[in-house]
Amino acid sequence: MNNLPLYGKIEKDNSNMEGYGVNEKMEILRQLPSVDKLINSTEIRRLDGEFSRRIITDAAREVLEETRQAILKGDIIRIDDEDLLAGIFQKLKHESSDRLKEVINGTGVIIHTNLGRAPLPEKAAEKISRISSRYINLEYNLEDGERGHRNDIVRDLLCRITGAEDGMVVNNNAAAVLLVLSAMARGKEVIISRGQLVEIGGSFRVPEVMEQGGAVLVEVGTTNKTYIRDYEVAIGENTGILLKVHTSNYRICGFAHEVSGAELVELGRRHGIPVVEDLGSGILVDLRPRGLGYEPGVMDSIRAGMDIVTFSGDKLLGGPQAGIILGRKEYIEKIKKHPLARAVRIDKFTLAALESTLRLYFDEETAFREIPVLRMATMSLEELERKARALKDMLEDIHPFALVKTEKEYSRIGGGSMPVEQLETRVVSIMPHNMTVNRLDEQLRGYAPPIVGRISQDKFFIDVRTVFDDQVPVIAEAVREVIIGGEAG
Numbered sequence: 001m002n003n004l005p006l007y008g009k010i011e012k013d014n015s016n017m018e019g020y021g022v023n024e025k026m027e028i029l030r031q032l033p034s035v036d037k038l039i040n041s042t043e044i045r046r047l048d049g050e051f052s053r054r055i056i057t058d059a060a061r062e063v064l065e066e067t068r069q070a071i072l073k074g075d076i077i078r079i080d081d082e083d084l085l086a087g088i089f090q091k092l093k094h095e096s097s098d099r100l101k102e103v104i105n106g107t108g109v110i111i112h113t114n115l116g117r118a119p120l121p122e123k124a125a126e127k128i129s130r131i132s133s134r135y136i137n138l139e140y141n142l143e144d145g146e147r148g149h150r151n152d153i154v155r156d157l158l159c160r161i162t163g164a165e166d167g168m169v170v171n172n173n174a175a176a177v178l179l180v181l182s183a184m185a186r187g188k189e190v191i192i193s194r195g196q197l198v199e200i201g202g203s204f205r206v207p208e209v210m211e212q213g214g215a216v217l218v219e220v221g222t223t224n225k226t227y228i229r230d231y232e233v234a235i236g237e238n239t240g241i242l243l244k245v246h247t248s249n250y251r252i253c254g255f256a257h258e259v260s261g262a263e264l265v266e267l268g269r270r271h272g273i274p275v276v277e278d279l280g281s282g283i284l285v286d287l288r289p290r291g292l293g294y295e296p297g298v299m300d301s302i303r304a305g306m307d308i309v310t311f312s313g314d315k316l317l318g319g320p321q322a323g324i325i326l327g328r329k330e331y332i333e334k335i336k337k338h339p340l341a342r343a344v345r346i347d348k349f350t351l352a353a354l355e356s357t358l359r360l361y362f363d364e365e366t367a368f369r370e371i372p373v374l375r376m377a378t379m380s381l382e383e384l385e386r387k388a389r390a391l392k393d394m395l396e397d398i399h400p401f402a403l404v405k406t407e408k409e410y411s412r413i414g415g416g417s418m419p420v421e422q423l424e425t426r427v428v429s430i431m432p433h434n435m436t437v438n439r440l441d442e443q444l445r446g447y448a449p450p451i452v453g454r455i456s457q458d459k460f461f462i463d464v465r466t467v468f469d470d471q472v473p474v475i476a477e478a479v480r481e482v483i484i485g486g487e488a489g
């Protein structure tokens with residue numbers, strides 16, 4: 001490990017270390033103070049009330065151990081108590097800083113799974129903070145003073161917005177699919193097109209989820225073409241459901257055919273078999289009038305007559321991580337009663353955020369304005385241009401040290417949604433003269449708050465589409481500090 005902190009005097013010139021033997025090292029080791037002496041020093045005693053003795057003792061032990069190793073390696077040849085104390089302070093400071101923190105997303109990937117997918121609408125965030133430190137009516141019916149159910153909080157909203165007959169919410173969409181299969185198809189056959197046996201990422205693979213749900217997979221058709229008759233001939237005594245899975249993160253183009261939801265529903269009805277669709281993203285608005293491509297909408301599936309539809313809360317819906325299950329009452333009732341439902345139930349913060357986010361869909365203009373994912377996906381080129389130019393102008397004074405330009409580039413929806421959609425965007429590109437682009441990238445990731453961009457053709461890119469307005473000056477300040485600061489240092 002080359003990033004081991006050193007708590008002593010360092011001998012950099014290794015040639016002096018020759019003949020520097022075991023005895024000398026032992027002598028230095030003997031000079032190390034004891035843990036007790038360190039933690040009872042006046043400097044450390046001042047930390048009482050801030051850190052427990054156990055935490056302080058652990059930090060002191062770690063610093064001593066690292067110092068011991070450094071001595072044995074010959075990196076430290078003189079003990080310095082002040083350095084040891086500084087080491088303990090540093091460790092405790094690191095200990096008390098949050099690991100989970102705000103990050104500035106300059107990648108242009110709107111639903112960035114590694115960066116927490118959808119940033120919540122302000123209203124949803126406020127709602128969480130308002131209810132989380134108080135008691136709430138999570139499972140309490142205020143009208144009759146009896147026990148209520150947490151699902152009731154968003155069920156009516158979901159039904160009103162989508163036209164579904166009934167609905168429920170769970171922890172995420174993976175859980176929703178697993179629960180639906182377990183409740184509706186355990187020990188039964190599930191018919192699915194070969195072209196839809198997808199892997200979503202993070203090890204969610206449709207065939208494996210089916211196995212977990214105790215269902216028997218019956219593949220029909222081919223990778224590129226599946227027809228309704230392929231499903232029909234596969235139907236047998238033990239068929240539990242017909243399943244359609246949206247191939248969220250890839251597209252089969254060219255010589256291809258997929259069976260529509262409506263066709264599948266018609267077939268299911270004729271044979272008395274429920275039809276289930278895993279939509280993945282599950283968008284509640286139509287993006288086409290705003291210049292984007294088609295993503296299968298929740299309402300389209302409900303209208304087509306799907307018995308059950310599942311989708312995520314934190315993809316194109318733009319809310320918190322959740323799995324939403326909509327559909328016919330008789331199936332929802334059955335799913336609710338399954339023992340797994342309790343294991344994958346939604347928590348109160350998520351429920352609060354989901355309720356607030358869903359309410360924004362009462363009016364489509366409000367949804368596009370207040371839900372960050374929708375706003376970012378449909379941001380106008382003029383706004384992108386303006387934002388990029390503002391950032392570039394704030395970086396005017398770094399010109400001697402870097403070439404800063406605004407350029408045309410493409411953003412992505414991300415989160416395995418609309419994989420072929422290319423959204424024209426504007427980026428600010430920075431080509432530093434006084435450091436490598438990798439160094440700039442690394443320094444910006446280490447900034448508070450961390451800034452994540454993209455590197456391409458030896459330039460560092462900030463795509464302003466995924467940057468919030470108040471973050472623009474923060475990025476400018478960070479870049480200036482790293483590039484000009486790098487010059488001064």
Ligand SMILES: *Cc1c(COP(=O)(O)O)cnc(C)c1O
Nearest residue numbers: 172173174200248279280281312
């Ligand atoms: C994303 C996705 C899932 C998993 O949803 P999570 O909310 O991430 O659990 C399942 N199926 C499809 C088709 C998806 O796109």
